[in-house]
Amino acid sequence: MSRPLEVIVVGSGVAGMAFALRLSALAGKRGANIRILSKAAPEQSNSNAAQGGVAAVIRPSDSWEQHRDDTLAVGVGRCDKAVVERVVKEGPECIRELLRQGARFDTDERGELEAAREGGHRTARVVHRGDRTGAELVRVLHEEVSRTPGIWLDTASMALELLVEDVPEGRRCTGVQTLNLTTGTVTLEEADAVVLATGGAGQVYRHTTNPAGATGSGVAMAARAGVTLRDMAFVQFHPTALYAPDEPGTFLISEAVRGAGAVLLRHDGSRLMEGVHPMVDLAPRNVVARAIHAEMRNGGVPHVWLDTSRIGRSRFTKEFPMILEHCWSLGLDPLTGPLPVMPAAHYLCGGIRTDADGATEMPGLYALGECASSGLHGADRLASNSLLEALVIPRHAAERMAAAVPRMDKWEARKEIGRLQLMPGSLTAQALRQRLRDVMMDGVGIVRDDAGLQAAADELLVIKQHVDGLLHGGERSIELLELRDMVLVGRAICLQAMLEPCNAGAHWNTDRVQQCEPMATSQA
Numbered sequence: 001m002s003r004p005l006e007v008i009v010v011g012s013g014v015a016g017m018a019f020a021l022r023l024s025a026l027a028g029k030r031g032a033n034i035r036i037l038s039k040a041a042p043e044q045s046n047s048n049a050a051q052g053g054v055a056a057v058i059r060p061s062d063s064w065e066q067h068r069d070d071t072l073a074v075g076v077g078r079c080d081k082a083v084v085e086r087v088v089k090e091g092p093e094c095i096r097e098l099l100r101q102g103a104r105f106d107t108d109e110r111g112e113l114e115a116a117r118e119g120g121h122r123t124a125r126v127v128h129r130g131d132r133t134g135a136e137l138v139r140v141l142h143e144e145v146s147r148t149p150g151i152w153l154d155t156a157s158m159a160l161e162l163l164v165e166d167v168p169e170g171r172r173c174t175g176v177q178t179l180n181l182t183t184g185t186v187t188l189e190e191a192d193a194v195v196l197a198t199g200g201a202g203q204v205y206r207h208t209t210n211p212a213g214a215t216g217s218g219v220a221m222a223a224r225a226g227v228t229l230r231d232m233a234f235v236q237f238h239p240t241a242l243y244a245p246d247e248p249g250t251f252l253i254s255e256a257v258r259g260a261g262a263v264l265l266r267h268d269g270s271r272l273m274e275g276v277h278p279m280v281d282l283a284p285r286n287v288v289a290r291a292i293h294a295e296m297r298n299g300g301v302p303h304v305w306l307d308t309s310r311i312g313r314s315r316f317t318k319e320f321p322m323i324l325e326h327c328w329s330l331g332l333d334p335l336t337g338p339l340p341v342m343p344a345a346h347y348l349c350g351g352i353r354t355d356a357d358g359a360t361e362m363p364g365l366y367a368l369g370e371c372a373s374s375g376l377h378g379a380d381r382l383a384s385n386s387l388l389e390a391l392v393i394p395r396h397a398a399e400r401m402a403a404a405v406p407r408m409d410k411w412e413a414r415k416e417i418g419r420l421q422l423m424p425g426s427l428t429a430q431a432l433r434q435r436l437r438d439v440m441m442d443g444v445g446i447v448r449d450d451a452g453l454q455a456a457a458d459e460l461l462v463i464k465q466h467v468d469g470l471l472h473g474g475e476r477s478i479e480l481l482e483l484r485d486m487v488l489v490g491r492a493i494c495l496q497a498m499l500e501p502c503n504a505g506a507h508w509n510t511d512r513v514q515q516c517e518p519m520a521t522s523q524a
């Protein structure tokens with residue numbers, strides 16, 4: 001009997017863990033050894049931070065066709081319709097499976113699942129657990145991963161590069177080069193298949209709702225290996241991050257708060273979204289973020305207001321306990337007054353191009369979740385479709401891999417090739433990182449123009465040259481290695497934005513025609 005399938009998963013969020021569990025269940029007699037490598041614990045992933053929930057059709061009055069149409073409308077016709085249909089049709093089964101695995105979602109007094117409403121959805125279909133749904137999914141999947149033989153979770157490893165070999169059919173991914181963050185050991189780890197599930201890249205922007213690890217490492221590794229990146233211009237800004245300039249991070253106020261009735265106000269107390277879009281405060285995120293951006297720029301103000309008074313004290317306290325607690329910790333009280341909010345980078349709609357099974361163009365390489373561009377999101381992402389995608393596409397990736405991935409002829413588990421003397425990031429690296437985040441926010445942000453994009457591209461090139469100089473000069477810090485990825489991803493966003501011929505969804509260039517004609521729905 002041949003040996004087990006050897007698989008490396010990079011990233012320990014929902015997509016990576018859901019994939020590992022599915023593959024383990026499908027691997028059959030030959031089995032699979034699945035190593036999940038991650039810079040940090042699953043609880044620090046982007047998935048864990050997700051407040052809203054999982055979009056899925058759970059009410060008889062709803063239908064997968066309506067969910068599909070809302071997804072396509074927000075994606076402005078740049079979605080792959082077949083992928084959209086696959087994902088939305090499998091939503092209810094994913095929820096049932098999570099319930100079987102022990103997930104606790106909010107229910108009504110009859111014990112039926114509650115559904116919240118978010119932007120772009122014509123109906124309430126977001127299954128949630130208070131305002132900590134991502135954390136609930138991570139809890140369930142992490143527990144299951146911990147008790148599943150054949151899955152190993154290593155939370156102190158940073159993947160540096162993909163290993164790629166020339167084979168008769170072209171090039172094949174054969175593993176990853178990793179850095180142990182504790183010891184500095186650099187290792188070549190071979191595998192029959194590699195799955196990138198590294199999450200987003202929000203850290204390339206000055207203001208982001210993403211956690212510290214969202215530096216775009218998987219996207220950068222794939223690009224360095226020559227794999228195609230698609231739709232990078234489309235960076236979704238969440239309209240309502242809390243404006244708290246003295247805080248180190250940027251805290252999200254879930255869209256479900258507007259779904260429950262909160263409204264955006266100008267500084268004079270008037271409704272911001274009235275007359276802007278028929279869905280007013282629940283318009284697609286790019287529409288709301290641009291309206292706030294315009295108000296901030298025209299009014300010279302650093303934020304607008306989110307009035308939560310229509311929700312009522314008891315409902316707010318029950319449905320948004322984490323938000324309430326966080327606001328209170330900063331001396332803000334949504335139960336008695338409006339919250340100051342501003343847009344912040346939230347989700348990379350594009351990424352590593354894959355097919356509907358998460359397979360990239362490079363044999364042996366898959367990409368799942370936010371780092372991937374499966375064709376689901378198109379030009380903007382329908383709220384809470386990302387956790388759904390992170391549950392559905394991994395099922396198909398696992399099925400395809402279990403059925404079709406060949407074993408390598410000669411497989412060597414691990415080979416240590418050196419040890420880095422890791423040092424703290426230099427002041428220069430820190431300054432370059434800050435500069436990158438400012439350049440991206442100001443030149444490649446919510447509203448762009450040709451001159452600003454060109455200036456950003458020029459400056460990003462200079463930052464890249466400085467980063468390369470520090471690397472060649474011998475600086476070996478985790479901060480600098482992350483910065484190398486961030487610069488690559490930032491440049492990819494900027495350069496693809498410069499090539500976008502017209503405006504759609506999350507990409508808005510004031511020097512282009514106002515809006516694209518929706519394209520044909522398949523662009524696979």
Ligand code: SIN
Pocket residue numbers: 050051052053253254255256346382383384385386
């Ligand atoms: C939110 O709760 O507003 C974020 C959910 C999402 O981005 O899908």
